[in-house]
Amino acid sequence: MKMVKFAALTLIAIIIALALSYEKIITGILLPQYIxxxxxxxxxxxxxxxxLDEKELLLASNIGIVHPEKVRIVYVNEVPxxxxxxxxxxxxxxxxxxxxxxxxxxQVFGYSIYARKDFELNRPKLAHELVHVxxxxxxxxxxxxxxxxxxxxxxxxDKAPLEVEASEANxxxxxxW
Numbered sequence: 001m002k003m004v005k006f007a008a009l010t011l012i013a014i015i016i017a018l019a020l021s022y023e024k025i026i027t028g029i030l031l032p033q034y035i036x037x038x039x040x041x042x043x044x045x046x047x048x049x050x051x052l053d054e055k056e057l058l059l060a061s062n063i064g065i066v067h068p069e070k071v072r073i074v075y076v077n078e079v080p081x082x083x084x085x086x087x088x089x090x091x092x093x094x095x096x097x098x099x100x101x102x103x104x105x106x107q108v109f110g111y112s113i114y115a116r117k118d119f120e121l122n123r124p125k126l127a128h129e130l131v132h133v134x135x136x137x138x139x140x141x142x143x144x145x146x147x148x149x150x151x152x153x154x155x156x157x158d159k160a161p162l163e164v165e166a167s168e169a170n171x172x173x174x175x176x177w
Contacts, residue, residue, distance in 0.1 A: 030091050031149065035142045037082045038109050042141065045112025049074040055177055056126060063130045063169065070111040071133055073121065079104040079114045095152040108132035110141045127173035131166040 049072025052060060060068030081098050082088045093099040106115040106129050113129045115121045121129070136144045144162065151160035158164075 030087055031146055033085065034082065034088055034091075034149075035145050037085075037088070038141055038145060041080050041114070042110035042112045045072050045074045045109060045114060046070070048072075049112055059123065059127060059173065060130050060133070063127060063134055065130060065134050066137055067111070071113065071130070072111060073113045073115060075117045076114055077117060079107045079116060091149075095149055096157055097149075097152065108136065110136055123177050124170040124174045127169035128166045131169045132162070135162055135165070 052068060052071050052073070056071075057068045060071055065071065081092060081104070083098075089098065096102065098104065103116075105119040106113060106121065106125070108114075108129055111133060113121075113126075113133065115129070119125070132144075148160060148162050151162060155161070
């Protein structure tokens with residue numbers, strides 16, 4: 001009986017320790033894994049993606065991107081996410097990035113924009129994604145990923161400051177080409 005009580009107390013202590021250190025686990029283990037993966041996805045996108053056409057380059061310049069010629073668009077059946085990494089998958093589900101009923105239509109990885117083939121990347125939607133490129137260009141992919149995950153956990157997707165800024169571009173560039 002003493003052994004059962006000891007095991008139960010040990011398990012409770014471990015759970016409490018993990019709960020108190022979850023931020024360290026996220027920032028020290030999960031985010032670096034995701035950021036490394038995101039850099040690889042960007043590299044792939046830069047190799048296989050299509051460059052912006054003239055009107056898209058003009059839009060990117062108007063948004064403020066310093067190097068619009070670097071931007072590539074990759075059309076895919078599903079926007080990539082490291083589902084094979086159980087911890088990252090659970091983390092993505094916890095912050096609402098992936099999961100049941102969530103369809104990610106487009107996502108930016110540095111200068112690579114991944115968009116679903118069935119998602120019309122019209123002017124306002126492209127402007128939204130280009131603002132994300134700008135955010136990364138102003139800072140870094142790692143810093144933006146870290147801020148975005150933190151903001152999503154705190155505010156939710158629609159109220160996360162990076163999303164709010166990008167959504168303003170949807171309005172500003174709402175006119176068609």
